[in-house]
Amino acid sequence: xxxxxxxxxxxxxxxxxxxxxxxxxxxxxxxxxxxxxxxxxxxxxxxxxxxxxxxxxxxxxxxxxxxxxxxxxxxxxxxxxxxxxxxxxxxxxxxxxxxxxxxxxxxxxxxxxxxxxxxxxxxxxxxxxxxxxxxxxxxxxxxxxxxxxxxxxxxxxx
Numbered sequence: 001x002x003x004x005x006x007x008x009x010x011x012x013x014x015x016x017x018x019x020x021x022x023x024x025x026x027x028x029x030x031x032x033x034x035x036x037x038x039x040x041x042x043x044x045x046x047x048x049x050x051x052x053x054x055x056x057x058x059x060x061x062x063x064x065x066x067x068x069x070x071x072x073x074x075x076x077x078x079x080x081x082x083x084x085x086x087x088x089x090x091x092x093x094x095x096x097x098x099x100x101x102x103x104x105x106x107x108x109x110x111x112x113x114x115x116x117x118x119x120x121x122x123x124x125x126x127x128x129x130x131x132x133x134x135x136x137x138x139x140x141x142x143x144x145x146x147x148x149x150x151x152x153x154x155x156x157x158x
Contacts, residue, residue: 021082028078036071040064059149076100
């Protein structure tokens, strides 16, 4: 009888910890999504993308970037808190954190690679002194430049 009672107490503790960990994850998902959308709305209302584009001539999707940073940071915190709630050892938590951070660093490296490529092309575009209103011809396509940005050129073709 004593063994059954000890078993039920242990099972109750485990179930309570698992339920609490799942609750922490779900609450973290809801809060992360809400604060991410809120951040996106604030950035949109402040028109930070337009300000950065006008001052620095950079096309940054600041709304999406800020939303994702806030959202995934809160998701990350929720995962850490839920693993601690389940009673996983610090070593397990560190492995999970290291895995998540590795994916994040890989994502940043891929993002920087694309940005560096576009920046390099932007430097080439500026070096060729292509201006709005100029006529250009590339192979069989001829057009007039209507908009020039650091990383792209918009043409109107005939």
